[in-house]
């Protein structure tokens with residue numbers, strides 16, 4: 001195990017700012033293990049408990065370490081474990097390995113065909129350099145309420161496959177996100193895959209977000225999928241990100257849309273129902289009232305797009 005900040009060989013190729021015998025580093029000292037099997041990960045998670053963190057793409061974790069928002073004792077790098085990355089389709093289900101990079105998801109014809117809502121969302125997830133390292137599973141496990149993919153997964157009725165020492169279990173996306181950066185993953189488990197039912201005949205999608213710059217986290221965003229037949233909505237799953245402490249499936253708005261044809265009144269009813277669904281937190285991007293207003297505006301635009 002290599003301890004970050006330890007003395008390194010004189011010829012070690014590393015940035016100067018990371019070094020000098022434990023001084024002048026941004027994160028608190030930590031040990032680093034490059035795991036080669038899930039069993040090794042389970043051993044380390046068992047041994048270190050809450051003092052261990054899984055390292056996937058590092059695009060969120062390293063920032064929290066550098067800002068000293070977290071100071072784990074051990075980082076468990078899962079990048080070299082076989083079988084955690086890749087995209088496949090069988091029996092009506094798209095399976096995305098947790099370690100699949102955002103860029104691979106964005107480029108996948110299977111994703112574009114079977115989960116077009118994911119394909120629409122991907123260009124909004126950060127920037128190219130971050131998408132080249134960041135992983136689909138990392139975004140789900142991190143559970144940032146302003147992130148695109150957790151809300152997309154709720155709209156898609158995705159399932160998350162979690163593996164622990166005793167075997168694996170599947171958790172519905174709708175049961176996974178429990179609060180601010182809080183999920184149903186047990187500390188000893190690794191998220192290994194995301195399963196997404198293929199888009200059904202007659203279903204349409206819309207993905208829209210408002211951000212200060214393209215690629216920034218959203219101020220508010222919407223991800224929606226549902227049946228639209230002759231302009232009439234059914235089985236709608238409108239979900240929001242950046243509008244609460246977790247990704248939110250707008251149950252009241254979805255109920256208000258059931259069996260209703262697109263019209264100004266239908267849109268207004270769905271927009272009004274959002275009062276029961278959303279409880280946005282004020283932040284540097286705006287007040288709760290501003291975010292509610294933006295969520296209603298996005299709802300109107302998304303429904304119009306889907307009904308067209």
Ligand SMILES: Cc1cc2nc3c(=O)[nH]c(=O)nc-3n(C[C@H](O)[C@H](O)[C@H](O)COP(=O)(O)OP(=O)(O)OC[C@H]3O[C@@H](n4cnc5c(N)ncnc54)[C@H](O)[C@@H]3O)c2cc1C
Nearest residue numbers: 054056057058059060061126134135138141147191216217
């Ligand atoms: C400048 C910048 C802008 C960004 N903008 C956006 C944006 O607009 N939208 C967006 O969604 N994201 C954005 N991100 C985050 C990016 O999408 C990350 O890739 C993603 O949130 C985390 O993925 P990761 O693979 O890098 O995970 P890591 O940073 O490695 O891990 C994140 C957390 O999840 C845990 N974890 C990771 N993988 C697993 C697993 N398989 N099982 C269990 N736990 C796991 C880690 O322990 C850690 O706690 C941005 C990042 C940066 C640096």
